[in-house]
Amino acid sequence: MSDEKIEAYTGPAGGWGSAGSLVEILTREQIPATGAAMLMKQNKPDGFMCVSCAWAKPAKPLAFEYCENGAKATAWEQTRRRATPDFFAAHTVSELLGWPDYDLEEQGRLTHPMRYDPASDRYRPVAWEEAFAEIGAELKALDPRSVIFYASGRASLETSYMYALLARMYGNNNLPDSSNMCHESTSVALPPAIGVPVGTTRLEDFEHTDLILFFGQNVGSNAPRMLHPLQEARRRGVQIITFNPLRERGLERFTNPQAPLEMLTNSSTQISTQYHQVKAGGDLAALTGLCKAVLAADRDAERARRPRILDTAFIEAHTHGLEALARFCDGQDWADIERRSGLKREAIEAAASVYMRARSVIGIYGMGLTQHRKGTETVQMLVNLLLLRGNIGRPGAGICPVRGHSNVQGQRTVGIAEKPELVPLDRLAEQYGFEPPREKGLNTVEACEGILKGSVRAFIGLGGNFVRAVPDTAPMEAAWRALRLSVQVSTKLNRAHLVRGEIAYILPCLGRIEVDRQASGPQAVSMEDSCSAFHGSRGVSEPVSAHVRSEPWIVAGLAKAVLAPNPKLDWDSWVADYARIRDAIEATYPDVFKDFNARMFEPGGFYKPLAARERRWNTETGRANFIAPEGLEADPDMPRSDETGLDLITLRSNDQFNTTVYGYSDRFRGVNGTRRILFMNGHDLARLGLADGDTVDVETDARDGVERAVRGLRVVAYDIPAGNCGGYYPEMNVLIPLWHHDEQAKTPAAKAIPVRVTRAAPNPV
Numbered sequence: 001m002s003d004e005k006i007e008a009y010t011g012p013a014g015g016w017g018s019a020g021s022l023v024e025i026l027t028r029e030q031i032p033a034t035g036a037a038m039l040m041k042q043n044k045p046d047g048f049m050c051v052s053c054a055w056a057k058p059a060k061p062l063a064f065e066y067c068e069n070g071a072k073a074t075a076w077e078q079t080r081r082r083a084t085p086d087f088f089a090a091h092t093v094s095e096l097l098g099w100p101d102y103d104l105e106e107q108g109r110l111t112h113p114m115r116y117d118p119a120s121d122r123y124r125p126v127a128w129e130e131a132f133a134e135i136g137a138e139l140k141a142l143d144p145r146s147v148i149f150y151a152s153g154r155a156s157l158e159t160s161y162m163y164a165l166l167a168r169m170y171g172n173n174n175l176p177d178s179s180n181m182c183h184e185s186t187s188v189a190l191p192p193a194i195g196v197p198v199g200t201t202r203l204e205d206f207e208h209t210d211l212i213l214f215f216g217q218n219v220g221s222n223a224p225r226m227l228h229p230l231q232e233a234r235r236r237g238v239q240i241i242t243f244n245p246l247r248e249r250g251l252e253r254f255t256n257p258q259a260p261l262e263m264l265t266n267s268s269t270q271i272s273t274q275y276h277q278v279k280a281g282g283d284l285a286a287l288t289g290l291c292k293a294v295l296a297a298d299r300d301a302e303r304a305r306r307p308r309i310l311d312t313a314f315i316e317a318h319t320h321g322l323e324a325l326a327r328f329c330d331g332q333d334w335a336d337i338e339r340r341s342g343l344k345r346e347a348i349e350a351a352a353s354v355y356m357r358a359r360s361v362i363g364i365y366g367m368g369l370t371q372h373r374k375g376t377e378t379v380q381m382l383v384n385l386l387l388l389r390g391n392i393g394r395p396g397a398g399i400c401p402v403r404g405h406s407n408v409q410g411q412r413t414v415g416i417a418e419k420p421e422l423v424p425l426d427r428l429a430e431q432y433g434f435e436p437p438r439e440k441g442l443n444t445v446e447a448c449e450g451i452l453k454g455s456v457r458a459f460i461g462l463g464g465n466f467v468r469a470v471p472d473t474a475p476m477e478a479a480w481r482a483l484r485l486s487v488q489v490s491t492k493l494n495r496a497h498l499v500r501g502e503i504a505y506i507l508p509c510l511g512r513i514e515v516d517r518q519a520s521g522p523q524a525v526s527m528e529d530s531c532s533a534f535h536g537s538r539g540v541s542e543p544v545s546a547h548v549r550s551e552p553w554i555v556a557g558l559a560k561a562v563l564a565p566n567p568k569l570d571w572d573s574w575v576a577d578y579a580r581i582r583d584a585i586e587a588t589y590p591d592v593f594k595d596f597n598a599r600m601f602e603p604g605g606f607y608k609p610l611a612a613r614e615r616r617w618n619t620e621t622g623r624a625n626f627i628a629p630e631g632l633e634a635d636p637d638m639p640r641s642d643e644t645g646l647d648l649i650t651l652r653s654n655d656q657f658n659t660t661v662y663g664y665s666d667r668f669r670g671v672n673g674t675r676r677i678l679f680m681n682g683h684d685l686a687r688l689g690l691a692d693g694d695t696v697d698v699e700t701d702a703r704d705g706v707e708r709a710v711r712g713l714r715v716v717a718y719d720i721p722a723g724n725c726g727g728y729y730p731e732m733n734v735l736i737p738l739w740h741h742d743e744q745a746k747t748p749a750a751k752a753i754p755v756r757v758t759r760a761a762p763n764p765v
Contacts, residue, residue, distance in 0.1 A: 004673040006693075006716055012268040013220040013227060015255030017667055018068040019263075021655075025072050025662060030080035034541070038513065039074060041540050042066040043225075045603045048513050049527055049537040051077055051154060052657050054403040055223040056203040056531040059604025064258050067224030069654065072662045076492075077511040078541055081108025083493050088114060088123040097498050101468065101730075102661040105492045110508035111545035116500055123497075123506060128549065128557065131505055136561025138485045138503060139458065144171030144437075146457040148447045151416045152464030153178045153405020156512070156525035157534070158581040159551040160407070161588075162574065163462055164415035164423075166559045169434055169566075173423075173441030177416050178658075179408050180444035181469060182367050184745040185375035186401045187412070193383045193625050195618035196610050197422075198409060200398035201362055202531045203604070206233055208396030211358035213351075214242040214272070215283055215382065216368015216751070217402050220250015220668060221654040223530075226402070227254045231269045239358075241351050242272040244368060245280050245649060246679075246726065247719050249668040274351055279342035280647045280724045281372050281634035281752040285332075286341040286348060287381040288632060292329040293352035294388050309356050311390030318393075318615055321626035325384055328628035340632045342721050360396030361386065370401075371650075371751040373637060376744040377629035384626050392624060393615035403530045404658060410528030413592065413608065414585055418443045427588055433568045444470065445746040448738055451479045458485035459501065460558070462551070465494040465659040471736035471748045475706070489554055494659070508548045515539040516550045519576035523550070526582070526600050533605030534593075552578060635752040638702065638740065645701045646684060648753040649720075650729035650736075659730050671716065678757065679718035679726040688757060692717040697761075698727070700735045701754040708735050712760055725757065 011017050026035040041047030043057050043065040050066060052073035058065070066074070087107060093116065096104065113131050114123035139147060149167040151160060167175050179187065187197045194200070206212075206229040219226050230240065231254055242251045252275070253268040262268070278286050298309035315322055334345045341348070355361060363386050369378045383392070383399060391397040403409050415423050418441035425436040442450060448470050450456035459466070459480075470476055480486070483501030490497065491511050497504070510516055516523040516539055524538045549557075556571035574581045579597050586593040592608045599606040611617065617624050635647075652658070653666035653675070665672050669679070678696060685691060694715045700708035710732060720726055729750065740749045 007670050009249065009668055009670040012253035012255045013224070013250035013668065014257050015263065015266070015268070018257050021068055021665070021667065022071045025075045029075045029078070031075060031078055035075050035078060038078060038540060039064065039066050039071055042070060042074060045601055047538065048540060049406060049535050050074070051406055051512050053223045054406050054409060054530045055225045056529045056533060057535055057605060058203055062228070062258055069221065069224055069657055073657055074513060076105070076660065076662055077513055079108050081106065082111050082544065083107040083109065084111050085114070085125045092121040093123070093498050093500070094121055101495060101659065102663070104494055105660060107493055109491055109544040110493060110506060110548070112547045113508060114506040116504035131507065132557045132561040134503070135485065135487055135505060135558060139170065139562045142457050142484065145174070146455060147172060148174050148176065148442065148456055148459045149462070150447070150459065150464065150466055151175065151177045151411055151462040153408025153411060154463050154512070155411065155551055156407060156527055157410050157414050157585065158525050158578050159462070159555055160411040160416050161414040161581060161585050162552055162555045162559070165428070165432070166555055166563070168428065168436045169432070169559070169563050171437055173418050173420050173437055173439065174447065175416050175418050175441055176444040176447050177408065177411055178405055178464060178469070179412060180746065181748055182404055183370055183401055184443070184747045185370035185379055185742050188745040189376040189379035190383070190399070192619060193380050193627055194392055194612040196612045198532055198610070199400045199530065200392055200610055200612050201400040202533070202607065203229065205362060205396050205398060209233060209238060209360050209362045210396065211354060211361045212238060212240045213355070213361060213363045214240060214244065214251060215363070215365040216244060217364060217366025218244070218248045218250060218652070220248055221652055222366065222404070223402050224250065228256070230254070230271055231256060234269050234271060239273040239354055240271055241274040241276070241354060243276045243278045243283060243286055245277055245721050245724055247275060247277065251275065274354070276343050276347055276351065277721055279340070279721045280649045282341040282343070283369055284374060284378045284381055284629060284634045285337045285632040286343055287378065287385055288329055288332055289334070289337040289341060289343070289345070289348035290352045290355065291325065291381070291385050291388065292332060292337070293349045294356060294385070295326055295329055297352070297356060310388055314390035315387070318617065318624050319387055319626060320621040320623040325626040325628045332632060336632055355389070360394055361389070361391045362396070362398055362400055363391070364400045364402060366402045368751055370742070370747055372634040372749050373740070373743055374629065374634045375742040375747055375749070378634055380627040381629055387624055387626060393613055398613070401530070407527035409530060409532070410534070413528055414589070424588060431568070431587060432566060434566070443746055445738060445741055445748070448472070448476055451476065451483065454482060457483060459483055459487070461488045461496060463489060465496045467496045467499045468494065468659045468730045469733070471733055471740070472708070472738040473734040474708070489551065507554055508545070509554055510539070510543055510548055510550045512537055513539055514541050514543045518550070523578045524600070525578065528608070529605065532608050532610060534600060534608065535605040536600035552581065635749060638754045644688065645754050645756050646723060646725045648698070648732065648735060648755045649724060649726045650732045650750040651726045652729055669718070674714065675728045675731060676713050677716055677727065678713040679716050679720050680757070681720050681722045681724065682717050683722045684725070685715065685717060690715055690759060695760040696757050698735065698755050698757055700737065701756050702737050704737065706737070708737070710734055725755070
């Protein structure tokens, strides 16, 4: 960590700041030359898919088809640093528990399978065969219902299919994944509304859209490659209207690092044409206001015998429930909408006016919509707005949830799901000659609840940093140590390896960027992007160690150790040639993966069928459904103890991806050298008797008898709505009660955590 420095950033997203950040991390990870060459293969049809976000990959890629954060992810994985057995011999687990997240991962790539030794409080190297034998014996001795098979969103389609099959053959549907923590509200909201669980837009729609609406998504940090189609759209005159609590630089201005003239002249493109700083959780009210304005304008047009505002032909032919939505919107007072959204009626009506003039509209959103108690209803309210003017199933229009991990959407497609109704279990039963479990499995929140009460006895983690990503950090870490078994399949060391079960293993795997050699030769893998296109990926660098193994090889090893032999399934054959895994996937999902092996390297990927794009609605009514919410409040059941509280929004810096922290520079917010920051509105500072630079403690304002606090944060005066404050994820997870989640989807409500902020007590001398 460098010296702390807080200084306002005035530059655009991209530009020289992005170029400098790339050079810095390639140098720091000791790969300046090889890293630059590697990046030329990133997101290319003949190369590897980015290990960072899931944004779509174009058929005609740019020369440099990567962004700042994607390049950081590549450098982070391909670092020359190594966490060898010598490192683990030199440090006890108790010591490492005191290290920051950044320092743990900065030790470099894991090189050997390791087993925790309680006598020395250290991880010791172990042979693969020995590891599989003990893990298999432990799992055989446990009730299958007590075991969790967690998957982060980076594992390939091939690995994910095998992993889901392993869990079901073992005897459960306990397959929580990282989607449970971010976009599960999307997966729950969209099927009853439009009949599909994913977005309906494709990359090509950005070339035909007339308007883009942005809600709660920070493109500059979380999906920077999207800035290229946004810049192109703005140059065509497309308006972009943003609703977001903070003024994020990527949604304000962008300088394309691949445009020499822009770089030389320091010119930039304005991204948002309207920017509305909605309060945390205020999107539901803002969307209600937009719908209310559209409905009112339509009635005025009908009375005046002008052309209708609503797409009446679409509504009559394709939708159901408009009357209930209209009654809800009519029943909401503008004063209440203004209070809850934090926006003036005039601002909402100005956005609605642009929407009503646009022919084809894309609605983009992120976790600012999903991570609330009423996140599912908020997503459905965005669908309602789009349906009013027929913006589903039209070129240049649709709904576009921006996913995080590079294959989080694809994992669900091939069976990583705790809900048995989402998986073709009868087909699996016929294909592999076993009876799949039909009982609903545990999602992420339910898995945490099981760990807290002791009913969960073992945790297998396919990637990720689970204990750092989930809410209620302190009680979760305490309960975690009572697990009988914890197994982590990983590329780098993180806190999930150190907060361990009684028996604990670290199983090091190849990264996606490395050449994966098996019996039939180098292998390719595949994944699905945010626009539902499947892509192949080939490794280009040599493995970090002769002792690491591929994820399919590790999953097969676990399966052979715990499952009885099956004449219909040859795990070794699958590992020898991943094309056989893809044949199996195609057999299970023939409509989605037709000619999988032949099509996986098509430029731009091949798309899975989405009925809603064709205006076919696989819903109970057979139509797209307007679904009215219960009210305007996105987080209605966290009463405050008094009026001094704030709503905390968890944030990511532009120097991290999810729980992975690449460094201590949040360039766009002007923060360097620290993450112990609380961003606050100036009026709130004055109201609470605080000043910029003060040190404060933050406690959750919940009445459940549990103390949740983060102490010693530096206050930074920032342009954030009054009544809101912001702090970095995952450090702020300690403040989120496990029960503070989406009522329907159980997504943790991390974007509106009621907190109390007080001046930190002075340290005793």
